[in-house]
Amino acid sequence: VYKRQLPAPAPSIETAAGTAAEAEGRLAALAAALALAAANRRDARVLAGLPAGWRNVRSQPRRTRFAEADVVYDPLPDTITVIGAGPDTVVLEHDGVRHTFEVARYDGDPKVYVDHAGGCAVLTPLPRLPEPVEHVAPGSLLAPMPGSVLRVEVAAGDRVAKGQAVLVLEAMKMEHRVTAPVAGVVSGVHVEKGRQVEAGAVLAIIQEEST
Structure with a gap:
């Protein structure tokens, strides 16, 4: 054929x-x-x-x-x-x-x-040497304002529920609760009672539980 x-x-x-x-x-x-x-x-x-x-x-x-x-x-x-x-x-x-x-x-x-x-x-040209940026680990809880750590409610390894208080800051003579945004395990606490912190400082890290 x-x-x-x-x-x-x-x-x-x-x-x-x-x-x-x-x-x-x-x-x-x-x-x-x-x-x-x-x-x-x-x-x-x-x-x-x-x-x-x-x-x-x-x-x-x-x-x-x-x-x-x-x-x-x-x-x-x-x-x-x-x-x-x-x-x-x-x-x-x-x-x-x-x-x-x-x-x-x-x-x-x-x-x-x-x-x-x-x-x-x-x-659009990009800079040869970009400005360094601070790396923040996933799950980091950042200080919402400058203040003093009044109480730390958790320790590394603790399980926390969403909305549970992790620590309390004192600023402008008022107490401010810093809560867990998700349920998970506290993988690290970076401050202690009496510590002065700046806004944006890492207070603790929570590893979210997989569903």
Whole structure:
């Protein structure tokens, strides 16, 4: 029996356009990263003549993080060549095709706007070193206000019911009961009677019982 082999269907315009748009978007993010690096070198007050990202001994590729994309570059893939990279204009060659990107930033606006043949990409840079945040364990009971620990009603290992008093704070000459938000087991008590605490201090930790 002879079966004719039908050719594979050609991609639709929507599929082809979507693929091209995704590639253009990735190049736009790279252009934004290169433009930011060029702007940093332009505004540098020390060793401004060195290339952006220069290291005597390089151990890691360079990275620029945006809320919308994580750009890792330098070295670049063999298919991408940087023709020019300035704070306002970046020209890239991808698979033999040149792409020009106009990059803009505005006072008071943290976003980076990248105009290209396919439209405009808007990217939000993320800080290289985010502000440290204090880690609070799940189930932590936090002091609702500054005060003094008047009484501790539980100990580590005790079972508590939802709404049961865990300890009592004294603030502004008034007593404030701190209760268990869930039923569970007290896995730790971090204060003792007479202890002065600040608002937000961890008083105790309750491990919720699984149902």
